[in-house]
Amino acid sequence: MTATTAIGAGLNRIEAAAKVTGAARYAGEIPLDGHAYGSVVQSTIARGQVTMIDADAVLARPGVLAVLTHDNAPRLHRADDTDAELLVLQDDRVRYRGQAVALVIAETLEQARAGAELLDVTYQPEDHDVVFAADHPRLYAPEHVNPNYPTDTSVGDVDAALASAAIVVDATYSTPAEHNNPMEPHAAIAQWDGDRLTVYDSNQGATSVRQALTTLFGLADGAVRVLSEHVGGGFGAKGSTRPHAVLAAMGARFTERPIRVTLTRQQMFAMVGYRTPTIQHMRLGADADATLVALEHTAYSQTSQVLEFAEQTALISRLMYAAPNLRTRHRVVALDVPTPRWMRAPGEAPGSFALESAMDELATACGVDPIELRVRNEPSVEPDSGLPFSSRNLIACLHEGAERFGWASRDPRPGVRRDGRWLIGTGVASSTYPARSAPSTAAATALADGSFVVEITASDIGTGARTALTQIAADELRAPTERVEVRIGDSDFGQAMIAGGSMGTASWSWAIAKACRELLHTLHEIGTVPPEGVTAHADTAEDIKAQAQLSRHAFGAQFAEVRVDVDTGEVRVPRLCGVFAAGRIINAKTGRSQLIGGMTMGIGMALLEEGVMDPQFGDYVNHDLASYHVPVNGDVHDIDVSWIDEHDDRLNPVGVKGIGEIGIVGTAAALANAVWHATGHRHRHLPIRPDRVLTSLA
Amino acid sequence: MDFLYARSWDEALAAKAERPDAVPISGGTDLMVDLNFDRRRPDALLDLNGVEEFTRWERVNGHVRIGAAVPFTRIINEIGSLVPGLAIASRTVGSPQIRNRGTLGGNLATASPAGDALPPLMVADATVEVGSVRGERTVPVREFFTGPKRSVLEPDELIRAVLVPVADGPQQFAKVGTRNAMVISVCSFALALHPARRTVAGCIGSAGPTVLPTPDAEQYLEAELADRRLWDSRAELDEAVATRFGELAGAHARPIDDVRGTADYRRHAVAVLARRTLQWTWTEYRRAQR
Ligand SMILES: Cc1cc2nc3c(=O)[nH]c(=O)nc-3n(C[C@H](O)[C@H](O)[C@H](O)COP(=O)(O)OP(=O)(O)OC[C@H]3O[C@@H](n4cnc5c(N)ncnc54)[C@H](O)[C@@H]3O)c2cc1C
Numbered sequence: 001m002t003a004t005t006a007i008g009a010g011l012n013r014i015e016a017a018a019k020v021t022g023a024a025r026y027a028g029e030i031p032l033d034g035h036a037y038g039s040v041v042q043s044t045i046a047r048g049q050v051t052m053i054d055a056d057a058v059l060a061r062p063g064v065l066a067v068l069t070h071d072n073a074p075r076l077h078r079a080d081d082t083d084a085e086l087l088v089l090q091d092d093r094v095r096y097r098g099q100a101v102a103l104v105i106a107e108t109l110e111q112a113r114a115g116a117e118l119l120d121v122t123y124q125p126e127d128h129d130v131v132f133a134a135d136h137p138r139l140y141a142p143e144h145v146n147p148n149y150p151t152d153t154s155v156g157d158v159d160a161a162l163a164s165a166a167i168v169v170d171a172t173y174s175t176p177a178e179h180n181n182p183m184e185p186h187a188a189i190a191q192w193d194g195d196r197l198t199v200y201d202s203n204q205g206a207t208s209v210r211q212a213l214t215t216l217f218g219l220a221d222g223a224v225r226v227l228s229e230h231v232g233g234g235f236g237a238k239g240s241t242r243p244h245a246v247l248a249a250m251g252a253r254f255t256e257r258p259i260r261v262t263l264t265r266q267q268m269f270a271m272v273g274y275r276t277p278t279i280q281h282m283r284l285g286a287d288a289d290a291t292l293v294a295l296e297h298t299a300y301s302q303t304s305q306v307l308e309f310a311e312q313t314a315l316i317s318r319l320m321y322a323a324p325n326l327r328t329r330h331r332v333v334a335l336d337v338p339t340p341r342w343m344r345a346p347g348e349a350p351g352s353f354a355l356e357s358a359m360d361e362l363a364t365a366c367g368v369d370p371i372e373l374r375v376r377n378e379p380s381v382e383p384d385s386g387l388p389f390s391s392r393n394l395i396a397c398l399h400e401g402a403e404r405f406g407w408a409s410r411d412p413r414p415g416v417r418r419d420g421r422w423l424i425g426t427g428v429a430s431s432t433y434p435a436r437s438a439p440s441t442a443a444a445t446a447l448a449d450g451s452f453v454v455e456i457t458a459s460d461i462g463t464g465a466r467t468a469l470t471q472i473a474a475d476e477l478r479a480p481t482e483r484v485e486v487r488i489g490d491s492d493f494g495q496a497m498i499a500g501g502s503m504g505t506a507s508w509s510w511a512i513a514k515a516c517r518e519l520l521h522t523l524h525e526i527g528t529v530p531p532e533g534v535t536a537h538a539d540t541a542e543d544i545k546a547q548a549q550l551s552r553h554a555f556g557a558q559f560a561e562v563r564v565d566v567d568t569g570e571v572r573v574p575r576l577c578g579v580f581a582a583g584r585i586i587n588a589k590t591g592r593s594q595l596i597g598g599m600t601m602g603i604g605m606a607l608l609e610e611g612v613m614d615p616q617f618g619d620y621v622n623h624d625l626a627s628y629h630v631p632v633n634g635d636v637h638d639i640d641v642s643w644i645d646e647h648d649d650r651l652n653p654v655g656v657k658g659i660g661e662i663g664i665v666g667t668a669a670a671l672a673n674a675v676w677h678a679t680g681h682r683h684r685h686l687p688i689r690p691d692r693v694l695t696s697l698a
Numbered sequence: 699m700d701f702l703y704a705r706s707w708d709e710a711l712a713a714k715a716e717r718p719d720a721v722p723i724s725g726g727t728d729l730m731v732d733l734n735f736d737r738r739r740p741d742a743l744l745d746l747n748g749v750e751e752f753t754r755w756e757r758v759n760g761h762v763r764i765g766a767a768v769p770f771t772r773i774i775n776e777i778g779s780l781v782p783g784l785a786i787a788s789r790t791v792g793s794p795q796i797r798n799r800g801t802l803g804g805n806l807a808t809a810s811p812a813g814d815a816l817p818p819l820m821v822a823d824a825t826v827e828v829g830s831v832r833g834e835r836t837v838p839v840r841e842f843f844t845g846p847k848r849s850v851l852e853p854d855e856l857i858r859a860v861l862v863p864v865a866d867g868p869q870q871f872a873k874v875g876t877r878n879a880m881v882i883s884v885c886s887f888a889l890a891l892h893p894a895r896r897t898v899a900g901c902i903g904s905a906g907p908t909v910l911p912t913p914d915a916e917q918y919l920e921a922e923l924a925d926r927r928l929w930d931s932r933a934e935l936d937e938a939v940a941t942r943f944g945e946l947a948g949a950h951a952r953p954i955d956d957v958r959g960t961a962d963y964r965r966h967a968v969a970v971l972a973r974r975t976l977q978w979t980w981t982e983y984r985r986a987q988r
Pocket of ligand 1: 813
């Protein structure tokens with residue numbers, strides 16, 4: 001492992017000044033000579049056919065350059081792995097309300113939007129089916145769940161074990177649709193130069209967008225360049241190519257001008273993915289001494305008619321606790337709804353709500369402390385696969401958190417602490433998230449003036465990735481951070497992992513470390529840097545293939561205190577405490593922010609966020625930030641975040657596990673468990689709204 | 699779209715008379731949302747930000763006369779002690795940015811049942827000064843609203859100021875929202891005690907087509923206070939009286955189910971807020987004795 005000076009420090013974001021002064025340009029702000037604007041027209045029915053689009057009136061309006069529809073839009077090519085959501089304007093089918101059915105292109109944004117609103121689209125509607133239910137007749141078992149995990153797993157005999165278990169918890173939990181909503185709406189500006197395409201796009205990974213566009217437009221390798229220097233948040237909604245980028249490229253090809261397409265906040269609710277609603281059936285069986293004998297997790301979720309996205313909701317139950325009889329199952333139903341996708345900790349976020357709530361119920365049923373229950377059921381190897389863990393410090397996190405939070409003095413009885421109109425309670429839950437790495441390439445260059453440039457198609461979606469990578473490169477090069485420039489967000493730098501799956505830093509740091517080490521080696525050999533500089537390239541594909549088979553995960557423990565208003569059912573969160581074991585933390589400041597951000601999003605998941613499906617019209621009614629509520633400053637009080645000093649040298653050269661997602665895993669359960677402790681009522685359906693609390697108290 | 703700009707009250711009235719279709723814009727915190735969402739597409743806007751007198755407040759004959767464009771932040775900072783109910787409500791509006799821009803005139807003209815300034819103005823017996831080239835008139839806030847987002851304002855009229863009696867007793871405002879800021883009320887309640895007159899006034903926000911007065915609750919409470927001679931004794935208020943007051947207030951709510959809350963929840967919450975605001979104001983009244 002590298003000697004560290006920069007790593008671990010709370011370095012400020014390198015691009016902070018550029019961002020706060022407006023100098024940093026986002027995709028929707030890049031000016032290209034002579035560009036025009038595309039505005040998306042969305043379907044107003046949930047299922048059926050577009051029978052006619054009368055564009056004449058719109059084409060006659062001032063400034064309107066073109067109206068792209070399935071009749072005239074450029075034909076796209078598809079490969080086996082093509083994301084069907086990207087095959088926009090290729091046929092007349094409407095598969096969900098809010099699907100793109102046309103693009104109006106005009107000289108100004110206002111002209112384009114006005115045209116889009118006026119465009120006359122006639123439909124042949126068909127009955128739609130948008131209501132998700134665990135007894136839906138069309139539920140089926142997908143071939144695998146996201147991204148490539150087995151759908152069902154089974155060890156031992158769960159039914160037999162449950163039948164003879166001393167204590168059984170059998171409960172159903174649900175989570176609603178949730179919408180990612182990064183601050184920066186999706187935007188792209190595309191320009192063609194013959195058969196070369198350049199796209200400035202707001203995404204979490206420029207090379208994956210490059211690859212998708214290359215395929216869709218049938219181009220040669222290297223013909224597409226995607227740039228995304230600054231990205232204003234993603235939470236998974238920008239994890240792969242989204243339709244706006246394809247539409248911009250289509251519009252640019254059609255009009256032979258650069259075209260910018262920016263989605264509105266409201267369009268984002270249908271066009272860029274969201275978290276599927278889930279229904280989860282949990283069955284836990286334990287001996288009288290609170291040892292788990294069986295654990296079963298069955299998860300239901302929805303997908304669209306466009307493509308299958310099967311959330312890996314029950315995955316978490318495959319590794320958390322040592323149940324000798326362990327079964328997980330996933331079922332999914334394709335409805336006439338927008339396609340759900342990744343949203344911060346897909347799988348683990350909703351899955352942990354069910355598992356960690358059920359564990360709390362089991363602790364109560366067994367009469368043991370919830371931390372003690374987890375300690376007693378700590379596995380020595382991954383229960384489902386039998387693989388050893390590269391490192392697993394869940395218990396250390398629970399104990400450290402208990403210390404910081406003051407858990408020892410907790411009275412386990414529910415509904416007995418009252419301060420005026422407030423009932424007070426505390427809860428705990430475990431967190432986990434996979435710690436994986438994916439192949440990436442990087443280049444490190446030494447310049448004659450003693451400075452260094454590192455190039456990698458990483459993506460900084462506001463996480464501080466650019467800064468963290470600079471710290472890593474500086475330590476590898478044994479140079480101060482000021483002498484190292486890390487360039488990111490340009491697909492011409494070569495293939496690299498996206499900022500997703502909490503794998504960004506783990507994957508990029510590997511390639512950077514390798515390139516830097518190679519460079520130092522070369523410099524050692526040649527002695528002095530030649531005037532033109534010297535570059536070393538690295539590709540980690542082989543290294544990653546050669547990795548030992550291990551269960552690699554980050555772990556954590558979350559504690560929550562809630563106050564529940566007995567008269568109105570309002571739930572307030574005076575404090576949260578999270579302790580994580582996530583390998584090396586590269587930047588103490590941005591790392592802490594990631595974890596605080598995840599936990600804050602967990603407050604939203606527990607108490608506020610809920611996409612409300614309108615069964616009649618088939619879309620999410622509260623599709624704006626005035627009615628889709630995320631926590632604001634006033635909802636967040638004390639969030640205490642810390643981590644355990646964890647060294648795991650079986651991960652990657654820098655020892656990174658990734659912290660983008662684990663912060664939201666377990667938060668909602670910790671809060672729900674605290675609401676139970678406060679009130680004596682178990683909330684199994686999120687969000688824990690005032691009216692639900694009040695009904696339970698009545 | 700034409701953009702008209704007025705530098706004085708008279709200029710504003712003249713412009714509005716000539717172009718009754720021109721939509722006034724003050725802080726813009728309601729109007730710009732409507733324009734952005736294309737709920738309204740006016741042919742003309744009339745910018746009132748150049749009218750200096752709209753941004754002034756003054757004390758006149760036991761009243762505070764608040765210019766139509768005084769923002770919430772200034773109500774809180776400058777006249778909070780004179781109009782406490784309004785100040786408490788102003789503190790709950792939006793975020794600092796919204797409170798810096800949003801105005802009393804805008805809140806009144808929007809006439810939303812969720813307008814947080816409206817219940818406290820109602821219970822304080824405020825009146826609205828409106829005018830046009832045809833002349834000026836004053837309208838009690840109690841008579842100002844005619845329906846959801848509708849008021850007595852004529853097409854050529856503008857709001858000039860709001861006349862709020864300086865508080866003659868404790869006032870309170872409480873609201874329930876799904877989160878702690880930046881939230882449209884699920885429901886709200888304002889209460890004012892008028893010890894000199896020995897009356898009380900309550901008003902419900904966000905649980906009906908307009909803000910709603912609560913006469914049954916008021917009559918009940920006034921009778922209880924009189925029968926028990928509580929105005930004079932300043933004795934503790936029976937819990938049962940506060941509860942009954944809340945129930946009667948809740949019965950005046952005419953709520954609907956929407957994404958912010960169910961009708962049942964709102965009715966219940968109004969009762970809770972009414973009971974609580976009574977307890978707070980009564981405690982304050984009792985303390986004021988010393
Ligand atoms: C994010 C956000 C949060 C908000 N939170 C709250 C909240 O918590 N509580 C709340 O009550 N409101 C809230 N609002 C709504 C808004 O801020 C208030 O209603 C505010 O009082 C409007 O004042 P304004 O000056 O900005 O009005 P504008 O938007 O300028 O005008 C509103 C309406 O009043 C008319 N108008 C303005 N001045 C006059 C006048 N002098 N004469 C005649 N007509 C006039 C306009 O034509 C328009 O129809 C919020 C708004 C936003 C955007």
